[in-house]
Amino acid sequence: MFKWLDPYAKPETLYRICGLWFPWLMTAAVATLLLGTVWGLAFTPADYQQGDSYRIIHIHVPSAIWSMGAYSSMAIAALIALVWQVKAAQWAVGAIAPIGAVFTVIALFTGAAWGKPMWGTWWVWDARLTSELILLFLYLGVIALSGAFADRQTGAKASALLAVVGVVNLPIIHFSVEWWNTLHQGATITKFAKPSIDASMLWPLLISILAFGLWLAALTCLRLKTAILQNEQHRPWVRQLTASAAKEG
Amino acid sequence: MVMFKAAFVREWRLLARQKADWLNPLMFFLIVLTLFPLGIGAKPNLLAEIAPGIIWIAALLSVLLGAERLFKDDFRQGVLEQLVAAEEPMLAYVLAKIVSSWCSTALPLLLISPLIALLLGLDTAAWLAVLLTLLLGTPLLNLLAALGAALTLSADKGGILLALLILPLYIPLLIFASAAVDQASLGLDYSGQLAVLSAMLCLALALVPLAVLKALKLNVG
Numbered sequence: 030m031f032k033w034l035d036p037y038a039k040p041e042t043l044y045r046i047c048g049l050w051f052p053w054l055m056t057a058a059v060a061t062l063l064l065g066t067v068w069g070l071a072f073t074p075a076d077y078q079q080g081d082s083y084r085i086i087h088i089h090v091p092s093a094i095w096s097m098g099a100y101s102s103m104a105i106a107a108l109i110a111l112v113w114q115v116k117a118a119q120w121a122v123g124a125i126a127p128i129g130a131v132f133t134v135i136a137l138f139t140g141a142a143w144g145k146p147m148w149g150t151w152w153v154w155d156a157r158l159t160s161e162l163i164l165l166f167l168y169l170g171v172i173a174l175s176g177a178f179a180d181r182q183t184g185a186k187a188s189a190l191l192a193v194v195g196v197v198n199l200p201i202i203h204f205s206v207e208w209w210n211t212l213h214q215g216a217t218i219t220k221f222a223k224p225s226i227d228a229s230m231l232w233p234l235l236i237s238i239l240a241f242g243l244w245l246a247a248l249t250c251l252r253l254k255t256a257i258l259q260n261e262q263h264r265p266w267v268r269q270l271t272a273s274a275a276k277e278g
Numbered sequence: 279m280v281m282f283k284a285a286f287v288r289e290w291r292l293l294a295r296q297k298a299d300w301l302n303p304l305m306f307f308l309i310v311l312t313l314f315p316l317g318i319g320a321k322p323n324l325l326a327e328i329a330p331g332i333i334w335i336a337a338l339l340s341v342l343l344g345a346e347r348l349f350k351d352d353f354r355q356g357v358l359e360q361l362v363a364a365e366e367p368m369l370a371y372v373l374a375k376i377v378s379s380w381c382s383t384a385l386p387l388l389l390i391s392p393l394i395a396l397l398l399g400l401d402t403a404a405w406l407a408v409l410l411t412l413l414l415g416t417p418l419l420n421l422l423a424a425l426g427a428a429l430t431l432s433a434d435k436g437g438i439l440l441a442l443l444i445l446p447l448y449i450p451l452l453i454f455a456s457a458a459v460d461q462a463s464l465g466l467d468y469s470g471q472l473a474v475l476s477a478m479l480c481l482a483l484a485l486v487p488l489a490v491l492k493a494l495k496l497n498v499g
Contacts, residue, residue: 111492166446173442177433186496187429191443194425194489198447201478205450209457 047250054247065237091241093136099129104196107189119185124252130168156207167195285374300382307340329398330459345423384416407462411455414475421486428493
C-alpha cells in the first residue's frame with residue numbers, strides 16, 4: 030500500500046491533487062452547508078421544550094464533531110510525518126491546526142450562546158465543555174510552536190511531535206475531566222437533552238455535519254497548497270509555475 | 279549505564295555550582311503559597327479547603343519555572359551536538375537529565391511539605407496525602423517539563439511558549455492529585471487516585487523520554 034501511496038506524497042503531485050479537489054470540495058461544502066442550515070433553521074419544527082433556540086444545534090454539533098475530527102486527522106498526519114518523514118504530512122499538520130482551532134472556537138461560542146437561554150449561564154464547568162476548552166489550548170499550543178522557530182522546518186517537525194503527544198494525552202484529559210466533574214457535582218443541568226432526536230431534525234443535522242466535514246477538507250486542501258508553495262518556493266517546478274502564471278496574468 | 283552515571287554525576291556537579299537553579303524554584307514555590315492566603319483571606323477553614331489545589335498549582339508552576347534552563351546551556355555550549363554525534367546512546371543522557379531535575383526541583387518540595395502543611399493548616403492525614411501525591415506526581419511534572427523544554431529548545435521565545443504547551447498536559451495530574459488530598463482531608467480512602475497517578479507515571483516514564491530524545495534531535499538538526 031505504501032508503494033502505491035508514496036508518489037502522492039511528492040509535493041508537486043500533491044499540489045496538483047489539492048488544486049484539482051479544492052473546487053469540487055468547496056462547491057459541495059457550500060451547497061450542503063446552505064441546504065443543511067436553511068433546512069435546519071427555517072423548515073424543521075420547533076422543539077417542544079426549547080422552542081426555536083435549539084436550532085443552533087445545526088452549527089454547534091457539526092463544529093464540535095469536526096473540531097475533534099480535525100485534531101485526529103492532524104495527529105494522523107503528524108504520526109506519518111514522524112514515522113516516515115513525509116514532508117507533505119508535516120505541512121498538513123500546520124495546515125489543519127488553525128482550521129481545527131477555529132472550529133473549536135465556533136463550537137465553544139455557539140455552545141455558550143445556546144447555554145445562556147437554556148441553562149441560564151454562558152459557561153458551566155461541565156466535563157464536555159472543559160474538554161473542548163482544553164482541546165482549544167492544545168490547538169493553540171501546536172500553532173504557537175509551529176510559528177516559534179526561525180527555521181520553518183524545525184517548527185513543522187516540533188509541532189508534529191506535539192500533536193502526537195497531545196493525541197496520546199487527549200483521552201487521559203477527557204476521562205480525568207469527566208471523573209473530576211462527576212465527583213464534584215452531578216451533571217444535572219446537562220440532562221435537559223432528549224434521549225433521541227426526531228428524524229425531521231436529524232436529517233438537516235446530518236447534512237450539516239457532512240457540510241462541515243467537506244468544508245474542513247476543502248480548507249485543508251487550500252491551506253496545504255499554500256504551504257507547499259511556501260516551502261518549495263526555490264524548487265524549479267514552483268518557479269516554472271509562477272513564471273507561467275506571471276506570463277498569463 | 280556508564281553513560282547514565284557520567285551524565286548524572288555531571289548534572290550534580292553543575293547543580294552544586296549553580297545553586298540558583300534549584301533554590302529559585304523552591305523559593306518561588308514558597309512565595310506563591312504565601313500569596314494565596316494574602317489574596318484570598320486567611321480563614322483556616324477556607325485555607326484547608328483550597329490547600330490541595332494551591333499546593334499543586336504552585337508545584338507545577340515552580341517545576342515549569344526551572345524547566346526552561348534544563349537543556350539550554352547544553353544546547354548553547356554544543357554539548358547536545360556532541361551527544362547526537364556520539365556513539366553512546368543519548369537516551370541515558372535524557373534519563374539522567376530528568377532524574378537529576380527531579381532531584382533538584384521536586385525533592386526539595388517533598389522535604390518542605392511538612393512546612394507547607396503547617397502553613398495551610400492541614401492535618402497529618404492530609405499532609406501524608408500531599409507527600410504521596412507529590413512523590414508520584416512530581417516525576418510526571420518533570421518528564422513533561424523536559425518534553426516542553428526539548429521542544430522549545432531553539433525557539434525564539436522559549437519560556438512562555440513552554441508554559442503554553444505543557445500546562446494543558448498537566449490537567450489530569452492536577453485533577454487526580456488535588457482530589458487525593460481533598461479525600462484525605464475528609465478522612466476518606468484515596469488509594470484509587472494514587473493508583474491512577476502511578477499508572478500515568480508508568481505510561482509517561484515509558485513514552486516521554488523517547489519523545490524528549492526525538493525533540494532534542496530535531497532541535498539540534
